[in-house]
Amino acid sequence: MLMNKKNFRVGLGVAGGIAAYKAIEVLRLLQKSDCEVRVAMTKHATEFVQPLTFRALTESYVLVDDYATENPDPIAHINFSQTIDLLLIVPATANIIAKFANGIADDFLSSTFLASTAPVLIAPAMNTTMWENPATQRNIEQLKKDGVYFVEPIAGELACKTVGTGKLEDVENIVAQALKVMSLESEVLSLNNEQLTPDSRLQTQDLKDESLLITVGGTREAIDPVRFISNHSSGKMGFAVAEAAQMRGASVTVVAGVTSVEPPENVKAIRTISAEEMYQAVMKELPNATVFIGAAAVADYRPKTAAAEKIKKANQNFLALELEKTPDILLNVSKNRHEKLLVVGFAAETNNVADYAKSKMEKKNLDLVVANDITKKGAGFNTDTNIATILIKNSREKIELPLMSKRAMADKILDEIVKLRRK
Ligand code: CTP
Numbered sequence: 001m002l003m004n005k006k007n008f009r010v011g012l013g014v015a016g017g018i019a020a021y022k023a024i025e026v027l028r029l030l031q032k033s034d035c036e037v038r039v040a041m042t043k044h045a046t047e048f049v050q051p052l053t054f055r056a057l058t059e060s061y062v063l064v065d066d067y068a069t070e071n072p073d074p075i076a077h078i079n080f081s082q083t084i085d086l087l088l089i090v091p092a093t094a095n096i097i098a099k100f101a102n103g104i105a106d107d108f109l110s111s112t113f114l115a116s117t118a119p120v121l122i123a124p125a126m127n128t129t130m131w132e133n134p135a136t137q138r139n140i141e142q143l144k145k146d147g148v149y150f151v152e153p154i155a156g157e158l159a160c161k162t163v164g165t166g167k168l169e170d171v172e173n174i175v176a177q178a179l180k181v182m183s184l185e186s187e188v189l190s191l192n193n194e195q196l197t198p199d200s201r202l203q204t205q206d207l208k209d210e211s212l213l214i215t216v217g218g219t220r221e222a223i224d225p226v227r228f229i230s231n232h233s234s235g236k237m238g239f240a241v242a243e244a245a246q247m248r249g250a251s252v253t254v255v256a257g258v259t260s261v262e263p264p265e266n267v268k269a270i271r272t273i274s275a276e277e278m279y280q281a282v283m284k285e286l287p288n289a290t291v292f293i294g295a296a297a298v299a300d301y302r303p304k305t306a307a308a309e310k311i312k313k314a315n316q317n318f319l320a321l322e323l324e325k326t327p328d329i330l331l332n333v334s335k336n337r338h339e340k341l342l343v344v345g346f347a348a349e350t351n352n353v354a355d356y357a358k359s360k361m362e363k364k365n366l367d368l369v370v371a372n373d374i375t376k377k378g379a380g381f382n383t384d385t386n387i388a389t390i391l392i393k394n395s396r397e398k399i400e401l402p403l404m405s406k407r408a409m410a411d412k413i414l415d416e417i418v419k420l421r422r423k
Helices: 018-032 051-058 076-081 094-102 108-115 128-132 134-145 171-193 236-247 275-288 329-335 353-363 406-422
Strands: 009-014 036-041 086-092 120-124 154-157 163-167 211-216 251-256 268-271 291-294 301-303 323-325 342-349 368-373 385-392 398-405
Touching: 009 018, 009 108, 018 036, 018 051, 018 086, 018 171, 036 051, 036 108, 076 108, 086 094, 086 108, 086 171, 094 108, 094 120, 094 134, 120 171, 128 134, 128 163, 171 385, 171 398, 211 236, 211 275, 236 251, 236 406, 251 275, 275 329, 291 329, 329 342, 342 353, 342 406, 353 368, 353 385, 368 406, 385 406, 398 406
Parallel strands: 009 036, 009 086, 086 120, 211 251, 211 291, 251 268, 291 342, 342 368
Antiparallel strands: 154 163, 301 323, 368 385, 385 398
């Protein structure tokens, strides 16, 4: 697990949901990772888990109510909030998220949120309808704008027996992200101590002479006017590279397929749907690019003919679709490269990662390939984090990138591109 050598102090806030029992496991894992943890609970959380459980495990008083006569600290919300490196909320209910987003401080945990200068990481868990409610989503957007980190809930069977998004992310992943946030924040602090601004790396304009063309997201290949073949790509990794490159002075164009997030502001984005459309858009933009990055999950095959009308079930038990290959955009870019162009590919694999990535690099004549094992926790589609290995043409070196945010990984990939250019 990734963390600095020093111990971290975590304020663990437990809100009132059925997933409250999972906060116990989070606490244990944090302790195993050398963190000191103090716990605060909402009153409703105590209906699910007794404060005594956390008290026994932390050997500290568990804060629920500032006004409780047995509370040893009369201004606990100030003292608690200002002695922690992270305020971690597991699970976060729609109610506590709404309070945080609106500055309501009517109990210990919500007062602590307001009084804290520590980074905040929220792991929501709730019923799908509550999660998808525009009010909840609005509150989350607001908190993200305020700089709060989230570990998004996952899809699965919920306590209410429905299936959908709202299940608490795996505890291991929550703890990995908590450690990551604390490591990142302490890195920024140490930069500050060296009289550098937290964003000093962003101000390095080492890509100011480069024009990046990046494919992002998944493609959709029509079966008929209603159905399509696609994949789970969210576009998060490609957009992170676009944002990082732009901040380092590059001019950036993204050719985006279908994504679950929006492109970064001020980046030129061309929207496409199918592999063919993406290919055409890339080829049109290619003459202006100095670096091409294929971060899209392009469908390798499409239906040979898309039916003009909706295919009816009729009486068939089986339906065969004849598929044909789509253009390999990366390969075509590489074949048509001008002298100055650097070509970067991604290899998302489930097994033999390094071998497949190496053979892709050779087959497609790439300068650099970012390989990731999408079966690893914290890597792959739709997460905000990734784990990868960078391979470089004519080099035996393997650059391992451990679990980190996709945004941090974007900078690491760009660092290698800058080094390649200097060669
Ligand atoms: N890629 C592309 N156009 C395609 C297929 C893939 O540009 N039609 C790019 C991806 O953007 C990625 C790289 O090729 O940068 C690797 O994609 P991947 O699908 O993992 O590899 P393939 O070469 O398609 O091999 P396979 O599916 O057999 O693993």
